[in-house]
Amino acid sequence: MRHVQVTEAKAAFSGLLAAVEAGETVAITRRGRVIARLVPDSPTMAADVFQPFWDHPEEIDLVVPDERPPEPVATL
Structure with a gap:
């Protein structure tokens, strides 16, 4: 991982994005402390996020809420 000072990052932002x-x-970094990281994006599909739930459906206890009529909206 490359460390870059804020001032250098501002001057070379396009190059940093190309590297990422x-x-x-x-x-x-600012004053030697990491304040942010630029990391490559890794797109995630919703199906990937919920995969653990589908692998063990017996461990999930989902309850459908009761149907209720909409609440009235106050007018000003």
Whole structure:
């Protein structure tokens, strides 16, 4: 992981984005402390997020809420 000072990051932002796009992670630092990280995006499908639930459906106890009429809206 490459560490870059804020001032350098501001001056070379396009180059940093190109590096991140190529798979590199860049840490942005201020006074020697990491304040942000630029990381490559890894798209996640909703199906991937919920996969653990589908693998063990017996462990999930979902309850459908009772049907209720809509609440009145106050007018001003």
